[in-house]
Amino acid sequence: MSDSGASRTRLGLIIALLIFVADLATKEWMLSLIFDPPRRIVLTGFFNLTPVWNRGVSFGLFAGHQEWVPWILSAVAVVIAAGLFVWLRRARHSLLAVALGAVIGGALGNVIDRLxxxxxVDFLDFHISGYHWPAFNIADAAISLGVVMILYHELFLASGQASGEKE
Structure with missing residues (x-):
């Protein structure tokens, strides 16, 4: 791996670590603030802190109360994060490294919760006119933003790299 490849890998890992730590820290804070005892804190006319236990993945998909569900979801997330790490080591653009780091850090933050x-632990609750977006956390936001950045990279930047252009 070249020095610039190593620096992009390092950048992605730093982003992953920052997301992971911020996610765990905010979840610990929210566990004591709004989960015990459960209560909603209204911050604005469109944003609350609301305690939600998400037993599934995005929007509660694949939620189940069987004991093995969190283990299966965690194993899948770890395998995906490992695959993204391999991709990160090959990344030729800083945007892609940041995006992959965001998804890795977010995925691992949610794995810790499941285990x-x-x-x-979800708690960010945005709403308008009585309609609520499903509650989420820092990890979920990082994963979503990371996926958008990956798509942007692959749709608009990767073709230039294939022809030999670099960052």
């Missing part, structure tokens, strides 16, 4: 609690 600790059997569910993911």
């Amino acid at each position: 600790r609690f059997g569910a993911v």
Whole structure:
């Protein structure tokens, strides 16, 4: 791996670590603030802190109360994160490295929740006119933003790299 390849890998890993730590820290804070005892904190007319245990993946998909569900979801997330790490080591653009790091850090943050609690700690609740977006956390936001950046990279930047252009 070239020095610039190593620096992009390092960048992605730093982003992953920052997301992971921020996610775990905010979840610990919210566990004591709004989960015990459960309560909603209204911050604005469109944003609350609301305690939600998500037993599935995005939007509660694949939620189940069987003991093995968190383990299966965690194993899948770890395998995906490992694959993304391999991709990160090959990344030729800093944007892609940041995006992959964001997804890796977010995925691993949610894995910790599933292994600790059997569910993911969600608490960010945005709403308008009585309609609520499903509650989420820092990890979920990082994963979503990372996926958007990956798509942007692959659709608009990767073709230039294939012809030999670099960052």
